[in-house]
Amino acid sequence: MRPWALFFAFLYINIHGQRYTSTWYNLDNGLPQSSAKAIVKDKYGFIWISTENGLVRFDGISFITFNNFKVNNLHFGEFIGEPLMDSITVLNNFEENKIIIKNRIPTLTRFYKKDKITFTNGDQFMHRVANNIISSNFYNDIHYFIQLKNSSYSFKEKNLIVYRDKNGKEAKIVIPFSNEDLSNIFMLNETLYINDLKSRKTYSINQGDMSVSKKPSLFNHPDTRIYWQQITNQTFIINHNSIYIVENQGAEPSLKFLVRYNEIGSHSYCSMFYDKDFDKLYLGTLNNGFNILSLSNFYxxxxxxxxxxxxxxxxxxxxxxxxxxxxxxxxxxxxxxxxxxxxxxxxxxxxxxxxxxxxxxxxxxxxxxxxxxxxxxxxxxxIKQGFEAFLKSGNLYGFSLTNFSNNQLYLFKKEQFTNPDYVFNFKSFVNTFFQYSENEILVGNSDGLYSIILGKNTITPIYKNxxxxxxxxxxxxxxxxxxxxxxxxxxxxxxxxxxxxxxxxxxxxxxxxxxxxxxxxxxxxxxxxxxxxxxxxxxxxxxxxxxxxxxxxxxxxxxxxxxxxxxxxxxxxxxxxxxxxxxxxxxxxxxxxxxIKTYYPDRKKIFIERAKIGKSETVYFNHFLDLKNDYKTADILIDIPYFSNLDNLYPEAKISGRESSDWEPIPTGKELKYTINNLSPGDYTLKVRVLVSPNGEYEEKEVKFRIQPLFYQTLLFRVAFSIFILMVIIVIIQLTTNFLRIKNKALKQIVHNKNSELKETAFNLEMVKNNLQKETEYQKKLVETISHDITTPIRFISMLSQKLHESDDLELQKKYFDSIYKSSEQLYQFTLNLKEYTELYKAENIFEKQEYAISKILEIKRKLFCEIAKEKGTIIINTPEHTIYTKVNESILSAIIHNILDNAVKNTFDGEINLSLTENRQKTIITIQDTGTGMSTEQIAMYMNIFKNPNMETPSFKGKGLGLHMVIHLIKKIEAEINFKHNHPTGTIVEITLSKI
The missing domain is CATH 2.130.10.10 (YVTN repeat-like/Quinoprotein amine dehydrogenase)
Structure with a gap:
């Protein structure tokens, strides 16, 4: 017997159990399905769970489910492989497909025949044993084997175990054993341990050499249940609700007590894993989910x-x-x-x-x-009523008393508490005191901290409120x-x-x-x-x-x-x-x-490789993330395998690039993420740092990302646009230069022309000056004539009024009244003409916007003078051929016709006056024909001469009537013509010719 086999004699020393807290996860809070058939930890620190609906990665914060493989069967079983070599594999039910977990991501990989766990070899059913769960069942008609790196153990026949080394050499070990006893075995490194619960013996086989211990221990106790998982090299011993883990200290295994868990038999536990880094025990069930026992050294x-x-x-x-x-x-x-x-x-x-x-x-x-x-x-x-608290500090005892309006502190040097050595009054309640030195105490009140010097009745506030x-x-x-x-x-x-x-x-x-x-x-x-x-x-x-x-x-x-x-x-x-x-x-x-441990993230196990852009699926990237310009938000996910209190995780992040930010904390919720939004296009660097020690040390990671610009935000577009603008500027300059040359040449011609025009203008201005002088003289003479013509009628009316006042003869008075009436009527008509003439003289528009009928003016004037003419035995006849229209200023034309008709009425007695209109394509002729005394040949010649010669000096209007002079002036203003002729046998014919526009 090997000496190390004697360890079973002193294997177990009973100790008080650790406390724990239990946290369950199932379909309601993270798992895709309420089974956790196998549990393993990869080299990066993440926990992997095999379920009936995919594989789950757990980082202590969130669960990530992988079930989008291109397979029809998502029912996965136990893990096999080498976690430290970043190679964990798992098969689905019926061993149809193989998944490999590498670089923290599971992917579908090629499935070989040698990957099978259960297969047939001739007529023999073969099954590889990679773990030994609590509820394992083994049968004698199946050939079981344990595959190691370079060797294997086979259980072919009853009482026979075959060890085969890397060279194929076999060693046969004969012990009392059947396949049903496989539920009591476990492997520790390369050594196989077999427990005989009936005889209380434990066999150990190392490279074909067997040792046996006949000492009772927890390993071979009849009430012991064993859980062994080859991929994690962990074995758990469960005895009367106490859970132990097998440790390897040198060549001898030992038991470490983990926890007493009274519910270990209450659920269908099928998987176990102990994470010594965070002192947690993971328990997986077939139908109740996933349980984490956080072991504690707090009592x-x-x-x-x-x-x-x-x-x-x-x-x-x-x-x-x-x-x-x-x-x-x-x-x-x-x-x-x-x-x-x-x-x-x-x-x-x-x-x-x-x-x-x-x-x-x-x-x-x-x-x-x-x-x-x-x-x-x-x-x-x-003590007394109002006694609230007694206190001790240094060599002093103290009482605090209150009556809710006054508060006191009694201090005693002795323990009799009869007569206080010091009494101090406060407005606030005294909570505590502290002897700061031999003669000074600090008093803590409900409103601040005070200092008191013993022997002095002074209280000094140190800090208020x-x-x-x-x-x-x-x-x-x-x-x-x-x-x-x-x-x-x-x-x-x-x-x-x-x-x-x-x-x-x-x-x-x-x-x-x-x-x-x-x-x-x-x-x-x-x-x-x-x-x-x-x-x-x-x-x-x-x-x-x-x-x-x-x-x-x-x-x-x-x-x-x-x-x-x-x-x-x-x-x-x-x-x-x-x-x-x-x-x-x-x-x-x-x-x-x-x-009491403190847990901080491993500085080598902080990963930034996932992102969720908008509502799309999570994408993976490697140190660089390319975002399209139409992104709304992008969550950069930070994966840290951290299985302790999230309050002790201190992640921070900041952005540098076109826009920058200071370090800001990342909220620790259901997942760690930094959200990017509202950034302008450009290249950026996201830096993330995480506290990794109590000394304030950070581990910093960074990832670069680019927000793609719109087409008009690209460098190529900017360069092309700049070149285009430059070319446009050059073309504009060239065109402007050519234009200025042409313009300069044209200006020279214009200057030459202007010089000629200025000479002509100077000449015209001289003529205008002369015309203005004549116009001024005209206005002056017009005023003189008006004054002369008004003076005589007014003097006449005044004389008649004086005679009317002096006469008593009614017939004579009636005659005077009639004369005054007619004189006044004439004066009134004169003033109307005067007002109309002065306004017409200042008029600038000689044409109307809309045409009007000339016959309308003739009819109005006929009605105006009809009664006056009737007194003189004269009739006025308006005989237009048809309606004729014109755009000549209506007021001016009305004034012209009024004056000519007025003269005809004044000079016609017992006769008639005819008004007529004729037109052709170019002209319209208005004719006023009377049978009165008529104009002399000299008068006709004079007025025609005034009309035809604009430069002729305007004669004085005194005594020669105002009307025809004004008519001629207005005829010139509207660019019309006037003609005076004799009417045979008596009278005058006046023709006004208007040009059509």
């Missing part, structure tokens, strides 16, 4: 009796490894050790006096339990101020330095702080227990630009609640054994700081 001691109050505040260290509470319960990490008869007391404050007696507050009294009586005897001291809960001195003699909802502070140089908060704000209500011997502080809070490097906090106190990284422990790490409790007196302790104790809302938490 929670509580009362197990029904209706027990496990809300813990005050306690005291009692022995090397126990504490005692206000009701006399002594706790160790595994539960209650002893119960002392303390009775019911206030559970907020406890302390030892100098003799080791325990002091506890009960309402307005202090109860003292005497150490020399084994804490069975007690006495009581009544914070609610101080406790003042703590750690082993390094630093003083910490714990507050309610304001975080915690370091007292440095008599000033408070606020410490940074954790990323979720849980340390705003920090309770207590303990320092371990490994350079870390442990801080309890209302939401978790925090571990932080002491060095980082002290560096932050010196320079607030430095970073502080907290590590948070929660219920997932083994607590029963995340809420811890605090007190004005110390209520968290380091026991003599080095064990820490913190009170919580559900029991006391015990732990050894040395055994």
């Amino acid at each position: 929670v001691a509580k009362k197990e009796a029904e209706f027990s109050n496990n809300v813990c505040y005050a306690s005291l260290p009692f022995s090397k490894n126990t504490i005692i509470t206000e009701d006399g319960t002594e706790f160790a990490q595994n539960g209650i050790v002893h119960k002392y008869p303390f009775g019911n007391n206030d559970n907020y404050l406890m302390m030892y006096d100098k003799a080791g007696n325990i002091l506890i507050r009960k309402r307005n009294s202090i109860i003292r339990f005497h150490k020399d009586s084994g804490y069975k005897k007690k006495d009581s001291t009544f 914070i609610h101080v809960k406790s003042i703590i001195r750690t082993k390094d003699h630093l003083i910490w101020i714990m507050t309610d909802k304001n975080g915690y502070y370091l007292l440095k140089n008599r000033k408070l330095v606020k410490m940074p908060n954790d990323k979720n704000g849980h340390l705003l209500s920090a309770h207590y702080i303990l320092e371990d011997q490994y350079g870390f502080y442990w801080i309890s809070s209302n939401n978790g227990l925090f571990k932080v490097p002491k060095k980082q906090l002290l560096e932050y106190a010196h320079n607030k630009n430095t970073s502080v990284f907290y590590y948070r422990y929660t219920k997932k790490d083994g607590f029963l609640t995340n809420e811890f409790n605090g007190s004005s007196q110390p209520n968290a302790y380091e026991l003599e054994t080095g064990t820490f104790v913190f009170p919580s809302m559900n029991g006391f938490v015990f732990f050894d700081p040395e055994k």
Whole structure:
């Protein structure tokens, strides 16, 4: 017998079991199907699960299902292969297809005959044994074998095992064995172990050499169940709900206790894997999903009796490894050790006096339990009404009292508590005090921190507007101020330095702080227990630009609640054994700081290779991602195999390139991702860094990506467009130059022409000047004539009015009235003509926009003069041939006809006046013909001469009538012609000729 085979005699030493937390995953929260038939971990740190609906990769954060293989059968079985060689293979049911997991991605690969696990060799059924699950069934009519790298074990016949080495040499081992005993075997490296549960023996075969141990052990215990998986080289021993893992220490295997799990027999467990990197045990079932047991070195001691109050505040260290509470319960990490008869007391404050007696507050009294009586005897001291708390610091005892309007702090040097040595009054409630030096104390109140010099009745505020809960001195003699909802502070140089908060704000209500011997502080809070490097906090106190990284422990790490409790007196302790104790809302938490692990990502196992663009399927890329210009959002997925509390994962990312950003945290949710959106086209670099140690070290990864530009955003387009614009500019310049040359030549000609025109214009201006002078003279003479013509009628009317006033003869008066009426009528008509003439003289438009009928003017004027002519025995006849239209200014033409007709009426007695119209293609002729006294030949010649000679000096209008002179002037204005002729036998014919436009 080999000497190492004697290890079974001292194999198992019973130890207290680890605590654990259990998390189930199934179809409802990540798995594609509620079976986990095999579990393995690849070389990159990812957990792979074989299910009845594909393969699943788990990174501790999210599940990724791979079931889009081009196969009809997605029912997969056990894993085989070499994880460390990045080669894990799995077959589907009936061994139709083979999947290989390589580089973190499973792919369909070529299937060879040698890959089969079950096959026939002649008439013999062959089956390869690659694992030994709890519910394995083996049959004697099947030939089983175990395939190693260079050798194999075959189980052909009963009581016979054949070992074949790499050269094909066989060694036959004969032992009491049948195929049904295969459920009790396991492999450790190259050694086969066979357990005989009936005879309590264990056989070991190494390269064909056999050893046997006849000592009983857990390996060959009748109640033991064995789980072995070849690909992971892990073997689990399950005995009475306790789970052990087989370890290889040198040449001898040993058992490491993992956990006592009472539900191990309650489910159809078919796969197991222990991840020592994160201290987790993975259990897979056939129909209930996937269970993760997170093993914990935190121990929670509580009362197990029904209706027990496990809300813990005050306690005291009692022995090397126990504490005692206000009701006399002594706790160790595994539960209650002893119960002392303390009775019911206030559970907020406890302390030892100098003799080791325990002091506890009960309402307005202090109860003292005497150490020399084994804490069975007690006495009581009544303090007074309003007694809230008693405190101890240094060599001083203190009471806080309140009547809700005034608050007092009593300080005592002795333990009799009769007459206080010092009394201090405060407006706010006193929570705690701390003896800072021999003569100075610090007082923590509900509104701030104060300093008091003993012997002086002066209270000096140090920091206001914070609610101080406790003042703590750690082993390094630093003083910490714990507050309610304001975080915690370091007292440095008599000033408070606020410490940074954790990323979720849980340390705003920090309770207590303990320092371990490994350079870390442990801080309890209302939401978790925090571990932080002491060095980082002290560096932050010196320079607030430095970073502080907290590590948070929660219920997932083994607590029963995340809420811890605090007190004005110390209520968290380091026991003599080095064990820490913190009170919580559900029991006391015990732990050894040395055994509590912190988990950080492996710097070599951070991968950025997946992206999800919009709502499309996930795509894989290798260091470079090309995004089209029509993308909306792109999620860059960050894969980190991290199987601990996500609060302790610190991923950050930033963008550099055409647009840049600073480091920003990546949310840790169902998946780690950095979302790209609203970036302009260009080349970018995404940098991702992850905290990989408590010292603040980061591992940085980067991936480059490009957002493709639109066609008009490309460099080629910009260059082409620039060349096009340059050519356009050149063409424009050339055309402009040619145009300017032509323009210059034309300008020279224009200048020459202008010179000629200017000469002609100067001549014309001279003529215009003369005409203006004549026009001015015309206007002057016109005014003189109007004044002369108006003066005579007005003087005549005035004379008739005087005679009318002096005469009494009615007939004569009637005659005067008739004369005045006619004179006034004539004067009125004159003034109307005057107003119309002055307006016409200033008119600029000599043509209308729309045509009108000339006969309309003739008819209006006929009606106007009809009655006047009738008084003179004259009739006016309007005989137009047909309706004739013109665009000549209607007002001007009306004034012309009015004056000519007025003259005809004035000079015609007992006769007739004819108005007529004729036209041809070029002209329209208006004829006014009367039978009156008519114009003399001299008058006709004079007016025709005035019309035909525009440069003729205008004669004076005095005494010669206004009408015809104005008519001639208006005829010229409308570019018409006028002609005066004798009417035989008497009268005058006036013809006005209008040109058609």
